[in-house]
Amino acid sequence: MTELEMAMGMIIDVFARYSGAEGNKLSLTKGELRTLLEKELPGFLESGKDKTTVDKLLKELDANGDAKADFNEFMMLVAVLTSTCHMYFEQEES
Numbered sequence: 001m002t003e004l005e006m007a008m009g010m011i012i013d014v015f016a017r018y019s020g021a022e023g024n025k026l027s028l029t030k031g032e033l034r035t036l037l038e039k040e041l042p043g044f045l046e047s048g049k050d051k052t053t054v055d056k057l058l059k060e061l062d063a064n065g066d067a068k069a070d071f072n073e074f075m076m077l078v079a080v081l082t083s084t085c086h087m088y089f090e091q092e093e094s
């Protein structure tokens, strides 16, 4: 497998690890999303210390309005954060 294929597989694995904790295995409840962020993106939650961060984030991600984040909705977060990181490193280099 290539590096990119492995990275894609790892994103799928991480999503499944948390989405399977409660309820529907195909989407993240608010609690599952919170746990995923705490464990996998600790810096992200620290930057927004107030308790409504996860609520606000879920509202933004939840395109189909079912109060859960399915894989496609979760990928929006991964894409935006990865893109933001990339912009940051681009600025560092220039």
Ligand SMILES: [Ca+2]
Binding pocket: 061, 062, 063, 064, 065, 066, 067, 068, 069, 070, 073
């Ligand atoms: Ca949703």
